[in-house]
Amino acid sequence: MHALTFRADDGEELRVWRHGDAGPAIVFLHGWTSSHLEWSPFVHELEARFRVFRWDARAHGGVAPQMPAVATAARMARDLDAMIDACDLAGACCVGHSMGALTLWQYVRDYGTAKLGRLCFIDQSPKLVTDASWDLGIYGDFDAARSARFIEELRADFAEAVLRLIAHGLNEQARQGYAANTRGWQRMREALRALPAEALTACWEDLVGLDLRDAIPLIDRPSLLIYGGRSNFYRSETAHWIQERVPGARLSVYAEANHSPHMMDPRRFVAELSGFAAG
Numbered sequence: 001m002h003a004l005t006f007r008a009d010d011g012e013e014l015r016v017w018r019h020g021d022a023g024p025a026i027v028f029l030h031g032w033t034s035s036h037l038e039w040s041p042f043v044h045e046l047e048a049r050f051r052v053f054r055w056d057a058r059a060h061g062g063v064a065p066q067m068p069a070v071a072t073a074a075r076m077a078r079d080l081d082a083m084i085d086a087c088d089l090a091g092a093c094c095v096g097h098s099m100g101a102l103t104l105w106q107y108v109r110d111y112g113t114a115k116l117g118r119l120c121f122i123d124q125s126p127k128l129v130t131d132a133s134w135d136l137g138i139y140g141d142f143d144a145a146r147s148a149r150f151i152e153e154l155r156a157d158f159a160e161a162v163l164r165l166i167a168h169g170l171n172e173q174a175r176q177g178y179a180a181n182t183r184g185w186q187r188m189r190e191a192l193r194a195l196p197a198e199a200l201t202a203c204w205e206d207l208v209g210l211d212l213r214d215a216i217p218l219i220d221r222p223s224l225l226i227y228g229g230r231s232n233f234y235r236s237e238t239a240h241w242i243q244e245r246v247p248g249a250r251l252s253v254y255a256e257a258n259h260s261p262h263m264m265d266p267r268r269f270v271a272e273l274s275g276f277a278a279g
Contacts, residue, residue: 001043006086008058008079012067016055016087020047024117025092026277028054029080029100031260032207033162033192033200035061038097041266042273050277053087057103059199071199072206073099073106080107081115090115093277097122097262102207109215118277120224123231123259125238126212136238139169147208154204158197159189169232171258216245223249224276228257228264250276 002018017036026046030038036054046052056063058079059071069075080103084090094116096104101124108116129147130137153161163185167178178185223246227239236253243251252272254261262269 004087006083008067008082010067010069012058012065012069012079014055014058014079014083015061015063016053016083018087019043019052020050023050024277024279025051025053025089026273027083027089027092027094028052029094029096029103030054030057030060031098031100032204033060033195034098038263041263042270045270046274049274053083053089053092055083057099059196059203062194062196064196065199070206071203073102073210073212074110076103077107077110080104081111084115091117093118093120093273095120095122095273096124098124098259099203099207102126102210102212105212105215106210108218109212113219113221116221118222118224118279119219120226120273120276121242122226122262123228123234125234126216126242127210128208136235136241138233140235151201151205151208154197154201158195158201159192162192163189166232166259170235171230171232173230174232174258216242219246219249222276222279224272225249225251226261226269226272227251227253228259228261229253229255230258231261232259234259 004016004018005013006016007013028039030036035056039054043052057071057076059065094104101121104119104121105126125137127134128137130141130143150161150165163178167174225239225243239251243249254265257264
């Protein structure tokens with residue numbers, strides 16, 4: 001493993017972990033409130049065949065930003081472009097989970113696909129907030145009023161608000177685990193309390209304002225869509241909506257998985273991603 005850093009165009013220093021010395025490159029982009037550690041279960045098997053890169057996005061990884069810029073999707077897309085150049089990653093297979101998928105869609109909208117190789121999107125909607133014409137966002141009924149209340153909850157108690165967002169959705173097992181306050185939920189609470197809440201709340205405010213539906217038809221790279229059949233946030237129609245608009249996209253549904261299907265079935269994920277990334 002090699003720990004690297006690169007500077008974004010505003011001077012922010014961002015961290016990247018590299019594994020493997022040969023083969024095609026895979027770039028992992030984690031979800032909101034997460035870090036490069038999200039991808040740790042897969043590194044050992046992948047680094048034998050691929051060069052693996054996993055970053056801590058701006059404001060993530062437990063590190064407060066050095067620069068005043070908010071970690072918006074547009075800002076993180078610019079950071080990704082800088083990372084591609086700094087680490088010589090043109091043509092890499094990029095994998096985005098949740099916020100990472102939003103970052104990739106924003107990148108496609110802002111920069112096109114010339115520097116991108118294959119693309120993998122994990123359990124995300126291009127528009128989180130629902131309205132009268134869009135019910136494929138969070139829960140299917142996370143409208144502007146509900147979104148505004150959640151932001152108020154983040155400011156009052158960041159960790160507990162995030163846990164409730166995960167628990168009070170479409171996955172009954174998550175609801176039961178939160179109500180029982182199992183050790184897994186306790187560990188998540190402890191980890192969330194250590195994060196820079198103000199910076200991550202500002203990031204979330206940007207994410208819920210996004211509408212990246214127009215970026216989906218711009219994707220002209222081989223694409224793999226991985227969705228959880230019991231996602232906390234999105235119904236199956238969200239995945240099919242995206243698949244219908246990306247030419248040749250392959251959809252893989254992990255029937256029993258939540259919002260993190262790659263974590264629920266790591267062996268399947270590694271096998272599918274390895275075959276996909278190798279072309």
